[in-house]
Amino acid sequence: xxxxxxxxxxxxxxxxxxxxxxxxxxxxxxxxxxxxxxxxxxxxxxxxxxxxxxxxxxxxxxxxxxxxxxxxxxxxxxxxxxxxxxxxxxxxxxxxxxxxxxxxxxxxxxxxxxxxxxxxxxxxxxxxxxxxxxxxxxxxxxxxxxxxxxxxxxxxxxxxxxxxxxxxxxxxxxxxxxxxxxxxxxxxxxxxxxxxxxxxxxxxxxxxxxxxxxxxxxxxxxxxxxxxxxxxxxxxxxxxxxxxxxxxxxxxxxxxxxxxxxxxxxxxxxxxxxxxxxxxxxxxxxxxxxxxxxxxxxxxxxxxxxxxxxxxxxxxxxxxxxxxxxxxxxxxxxxxxxxxxxxx
Numbered sequence: 165x166x167x168x169x170x171x172x173x174x175x176x177x178x179x180x181x182x183x184x185x186x187x188x189x190x191x192x193x194x195x196x197x198x199x200x201x202x203x204x205x206x207x208x209x210x211x212x213x214x215x216x217x218x219x220x221x222x223x224x225x226x227x228x229x230x231x232x233x234x235x236x237x238x239x240x241x242x243x244x245x246x247x248x249x250x251x252x253x254x255x256x257x258x259x260x261x262x263x264x265x266x267x268x269x270x271x272x273x274x275x276x277x278x279x280x281x282x283x284x285x286x287x288x289x290x291x292x293x294x295x296x297x298x299x300x301x302x303x304x305x306x307x308x309x310x311x312x313x314x315x316x317x318x319x320x321x322x323x324x325x326x327x328x329x330x331x332x333x334x335x336x337x338x339x340x341x342x343x344x345x346x347x348x349x350x351x352x353x354x355x356x357x358x359x360x361x362x363x364x365x366x367x368x369x370x371x372x373x374x375x376x377x378x379x380x381x382x383x384x385x386x387x388x389x390x391x392x393x394x395x396x397x398x399x400x401x402x403x404x405x406x407x408x409x410x411x412x413x414x415x416x417x418x419x420x421x422x423x424x425x426x427x428x429x430x431x432x433x434x435x436x437x438x439x440x441x442x443x444x445x446x447x448x449x450x451x452x453x454x455x456x457x458x459x460x461x462x463x464x465x466x467x468x469x470x471x472x473x474x475x476x477x478x479x480x481x482x483x484x485x486x487x488x489x490x491x492x493x494x495x496x497x498x499x500x501x502x503x504x505x506x507x508x
Contacts, residue, residue, distance in 0.1 A: 179208075179212035181212070186216070188206065190246050192205070196243035196244065196245045197244065198242050199213045203435065204431050207435060220234040221236050225250055232249055234249065268294065271289055274286045326395060333396070336353065336354065337353045337354075337355050338394070339386070340393045341392065342392055348392070351372075352371070353370065355367060355401060356406050364388075365388040365389075366388065367386045367388060367391070368384070368407075379462065423460070425458065425459050425482065426458060426480075427442075427456075427457050427478050428457075430478075431455070436474050436478060441459060442458075464489055467486065468489050468493050469493075472497075
């Protein structure tokens, strides 16, 4: 994650936002808004918004080492406004020959990637650059010929090679995986496809040994950078229909679920939708103090864990059995520390 020094001299981590979300935030603050308004309407954490507002003034105009690219102002009502110090050029600058060929080489690499999110866009951009690159200049490949086998880059390449081999040969893939809670486990997978979403590469696969209560045919997404090791087995993988990629639901939470739970989410907690499968109800009015939403409830144990992690900003509404399950789990957890919430 990128770090920067804010106006108070404090080193901060820049939130991991896509370019589209960053530009959207800049556009939003062309008119004065508070950070809380932006959090509700853009569904971003307030802390992330404040960090971006601190970060933008540190960006300099290319080629000028003493001129800010953006100015951020704040009025008495704590409303922020972002002003670009340089107007956009009337005509886009032309790429030089080496720049064109280097960019084309990058796009050709993306063309070869399996299940990229928007392959038609990549192919179209590459075709236009090929037309512009009348004479392909030689571009030096500075990738080291050899890598330290114990380096993180070497391990990542080994994982990618194994994943691609398993997909191509339709073999079972055994991985050691570290989830978002830093819990490690060994999984045997039927690999289905790879896709890229918001700068992260995922393997969509079916777990051959699902947890109790899970659908044995459910598609799961495994982030490639969390796969610690991967081995292609001789066993033939079972065939599964690859789902159509939906950018609004990249992990297929909506299409794969039959059981749902209704929840209420505080206005300041809508950021959870950026990290968890949360689907807001259509009747949720902008600017409300809380929002109605739905979360997958096919696995009660996981749903309870999600609600406890996100409490008090996310609260269960229905079914009643889920509320009781959350209460009982919380009661057991507090009991382990000698705390009795009911006073019984």
